Amino acid sequence: QNAFAILQNKAAEHYDAAHVYITNWDFEMAEQELKASIMCVPKTMAAHRDYCFVALFRGNLGRSVAEFLQVVGLCEPVAYTEQQKNEIKDSGLKLHYRRGLALAGESKYDDALTEFEWARDYRPNAGKVTRSIAFVYASIGQFERAEKEYAQGFQVDPADAYGHADLAFLMAAKGSAERAVEQLSEAVKLQPKVAALHVDLGWMAESKGGLSKAENEFMEAVKLSPKHASLWTHLGKLQARQGKADEAKHAYEQALALDPEQMDAKEGLSHLGGGQG
Numbered sequence: 001q002n003a004f005a006i007l008q009n010k011a012a013e014h015y016d017a018a019h020v021y022i023t024n025w026d027f028e029m030a031e032q033e034l035k036a037s038i039m040c041v042p043k044t045m046a047a048h049r050d051y052c053f054v055a056l057f058r059g060n061l062g063r064s065v066a067e068f069l070q071v072v073g074l075c076e077p078v079a080y081t082e083q084q085k086n087e088i089k090d091s092g093l094k095l096h097y098r099r100g101l102a103l104a105g106e107s108k109y110d111d112a113l114t115e116f117e118w119a120r121d122y123r124p125n126a127g128k129v130t131r132s133i134a135f136v137y138a139s140i141g142q143f144e145r146a147e148k149e150y151a152q153g154f155q156v157d158p159a160d161a162y163g164h165a166d167l168a169f170l171m172a173a174k175g176s177a178e179r180a181v182e183q184l185s186e187a188v189k190l191q192p193k194v195a196a197l198h199v200d201l202g203w204m205a206e207s208k209g210g211l212s213k214a215e216n217e218f219m220e221a222v223k224l225s226p227k228h229a230s231l232w233t234h235l236g237k238l239q240a241r242q243g244k245a246d247e248a249k250h251a252y253e254q255a256l257a258l259d260p261e262q263m264d265a266k267e268g269l270s271h272l273g274g275g276q277g
Contacts, residue, residue, distance in 0.1 A: 008041055011040035011047070012037075014037035014040065015037040015044065018030045018031075018037065018047070018050065018054075019050075021033060022054065027057045027058050028095070029096075031055065031058060032088075032092055034050055034051040034054060038051070039080050039084075039085055042078065048067045049071045051063070052067035052068045052071060090123070092123075093119050096116070096118040097128070100132060104136055104139075107139075109136050112136055116136065120133070126156075127153050127160045130150075130163075131153050131162065134149030134166065134167075134170075138173070143170060150163055150170070161187040161194070164186045164187035164190065165187040168182075168204065177204075177207070180204055181201070181204055181210075188201050193224060195220075195221045195224040195231075196221075198218070198224065199218065201213075202215075202217030202234075202238075211242050215235065215242065218234055218238060222235055222254075226254075229254075229255040229258035229259035229265070230262070233251070233252065233255040233265040236249075236251030236255065236265060240272065245272050248272060249269060252269040
């Protein structure tokens with residue numbers, strides 16, 4: 001009885017969500033939520049009735065007729081198979097997550113959170129969703145809640161390198177430089193072949209005065225992404241600041257070979273006595 005009551009509540013939540021989307025003329029999302037409502041309780045006749053009209057609006061005449069026959073009692077509602085249920089869950093995750101990302105990109109954070117929470121409702125163990133929720137909370141200044149969400153995400157997906165990277169920047173924003181470096185170091189450990197993570201760790205180490213650490217990270221970055229002139233330029237700057245003139249000269253020359261307009265590399269090389277005026 002408790003289990004059925006929970007399913008009834010979930011069916012009602014999905015049905016109410018469908019009506020919000022119908023009001024906004026978003027029939028793709030409305031169909032998703034009506035299917036989810038029926039998945040929870042197959043005999044939710046109001047959902048079948050509305051699905052009949054939504055399917056018609058979406059040009060799916062066959063589905064519309066099938067739903068109509070169930071509404072008028074000419075055939076009994078049939079529970080979805082496990083495969084169909086998984087397809088509905090996967091679709092719900094994808095649609096809500098995609099919508100949440102779009103809304104977050106427009107800084108509509110409250111609406112984005114709603115969509116991300118729906119996505120998590122479909123697939124609670126989707127680490128990317130929890131990470132996105134954490135990122136939104138950080139974006140609106142709710143750092144403690146964001147940190148809790150990141151921690152929850154790591155329980156679901158311990159190998160989420162980008163979650164650790166996001167948390168690192170949250171720690172940096174809170175003034176916790178040491179913890180920020182720890183989190184980015186963990187991200188690099190998990191994804192050592194991603195140049196961007198080495199760059200982020202290099203910048204963060206440099207901001208703390210760790211020039212040697214920063215140099216090592218930029219050296220890894222140029223190994224992974226040797227065609228980016230700006231990475232070579234910054235590597236040269238780090239080496240020059242440590243008095244490594246020969247290494248810096250080589251880095252600047254590499255940068256200029258890729259992009260002759262790298263002004264910082266030109267200037268740096270000039271200071272080392274190998275100028276390209």
